[in-house]
Amino acid sequence: MKKILITGGTGYIGSHTALNLLQRGYDVLIIDSNINSSQKVISNINFILKKLDLDLIGNLIFNKGDIRDYFFIENIFKNCIENNSPINAVIHFAGLKSVAESKIKPLNYWDVNVAGTINLLKIMEKYNCKNLIFSSSACVYGEKNKPPFKESLMPRPVNPYAKSKLCVETILEDFIKSNKNNWRIINLRYFNPIGSHHSGLLGEDPLNIPNNIFPLILNAYINKEKLFIFGNDWPTKDGTCIRDYIHVEDVVEGHIKALESNLKFGFYSFNLGTGQGTSVLELIKTFEKVNNIKIKYKFSKRRDGDTAILIADNSLAKKKLNWYPQKDLCQMCKDGFNWITKNPNGYN
Numbered sequence: 001m002k003k004i005l006i007t008g009g010t011g012y013i014g015s016h017t018a019l020n021l022l023q024r025g026y027d028v029l030i031i032d033s034n035i036n037s038s039q040k041v042i043s044n045i046n047f048i049l050k051k052l053d054l055d056l057i058g059n060l061i062f063n064k065g066d067i068r069d070y071f072f073i074e075n076i077f078k079n080c081i082e083n084n085s086p087i088n089a090v091i092h093f094a095g096l097k098s099v100a101e102s103k104i105k106p107l108n109y110w111d112v113n114v115a116g117t118i119n120l121l122k123i124m125e126k127y128n129c130k131n132l133i134f135s136s137s138a139c140v141y142g143e144k145n146k147p148p149f150k151e152s153l154m155p156r157p158v159n160p161y162a163k164s165k166l167c168v169e170t171i172l173e174d175f176i177k178s179n180k181n182n183w184r185i186i187n188l189r190y191f192n193p194i195g196s197h198h199s200g201l202l203g204e205d206p207l208n209i210p211n212n213i214f215p216l217i218l219n220a221y222i223n224k225e226k227l228f229i230f231g232n233d234w235p236t237k238d239g240t241c242i243r244d245y246i247h248v249e250d251v252v253e254g255h256i257k258a259l260e261s262n263l264k265f266g267f268y269s270f271n272l273g274t275g276q277g278t279s280v281l282e283l284i285k286t287f288e289k290v291n292n293i294k295i296k297y298k299f300s301k302r303r304d305g306d307t308a309i310l311i312a313d314n315s316l317a318k319k320k321l322n323w324y325p326q327k328d329l330c331q332m333c334k335d336g337f338n339w340i341t342k343n344p345n346g347y348n
């Protein structure tokens with residue numbers, strides 16, 4: 001049985017990943033400060049697992065704490081070794097992710113995203129855990145590159161959040177170059193994960209004002225508020241930004257494929273996106289149609305730090321990880337709607 005440490009495991013993508021790994025029989029250890037998530041995720045995961053008729057379910061342990069706290073993290077690694085159950089791999093989701101907030105509080109972003117990762121790496125090295133999957137973002141590509149984006153493009157991030165992600169990627173690459181002793185680091189660049197677990201028991205529940213379009217749509221629907229669309233003068237077919245939306249469960253599947261792949265030691269980057277571009281207006285129309293509802297919206301100014309078009313070239317992940325996204329935009333919109341209607345106040 002393998003033990004996987006998930007940092008940020010009560011967050012949106014981390015919680016869906018933890019559930020999937022447990023269903024496959026992995027033992028899962030979650031670390032999260034809950035700065036942007038709820039501990040109720042843990043009971044919901046356990047509730048879903050109880051209802052499943054599975055022979056083998058892994059153990060789930062939650063530890064509340066901060067990835068920047070050396071002694072807290074070290075203790076976890078040490079205890080696992082002392083109990084003859086060392087951590088085999090780390091999936092590192094913990095981080096701050098709001099582009100808008102990163103412009104107001106850049107130091108927080110460099111501290112949590114960059115210093116937090118360095119802290120984790122030092123401890124992994126000390127305790128001989130040499131298998132890491134890192135959550136990066138499509139926003140490292142920036143606006144000067146032409147979509148669809150291939151991993152080999154020169155990144156050109158335009159905001160502190162994206163810069164902090166690129167900085168971690170650079171550190172990881174340097175680290176691998178200096179450390180040829182059996183480390184494997186897989187860097188996954190997510191495009192726009194949306195949707196929720198089909199049970200409606202796990203979903204995205206940002207504790208601050210949401211920054212991404214999908215939670216903004218869900219909020220507008222549930223609170224009967226007008227949705228502000230940032231810009232209708234982008235150089236796109238309908239003037240709104242184009243994104244590559246991907247179901248969160250397909251993103252999770254990308255992590256499983258990465259974890260279980262037979263890639264050798266080294267540093268690898270893969271895009272996780274569908275390769276399909278959808279404008280904000282198209283997303284809203286699909287959401288309305290599949291759920292038979294209406295969203296009121298209004299255009300406002302462009303948001304500083306946004307880019308017009310982000311679309312993945314996902315051929316490398318298909319080829320090397322045998323990863324093929326399965327769920328279409330309609331399913332993403334249905335599952336997101338299911339989550340918000342069952343949990344109008346999120347996890348509260």
Ligand SMILES: NC(=O)c1ccc[n+]([C@@H]2O[C@H](COP(=O)([O-])OP(=O)(O)OC[C@H]3O[C@@H](n4cnc5c(N)ncnc54)[C@H](O)[C@@H]3O)[C@@H](O)[C@H]2O)c1
Nearest residue numbers: 008011012013033034035036037066067094095097135137
């Ligand atoms: N959701 C997206 O659209 C998206 C896109 C690209 C990349 N990513 C990256 O994927 C990762 C997960 O994203 P998510 O959408 O699940 O975000 P999320 O905010 O839901 O999850 C991140 C988790 O990390 C925790 N956390 C934050 N700072 C911490 C710290 N110092 N110590 C311990 N825990 C801490 C938060 O409480 C939260 O539970 C993030 O690193 C994010 O940057 C997300």
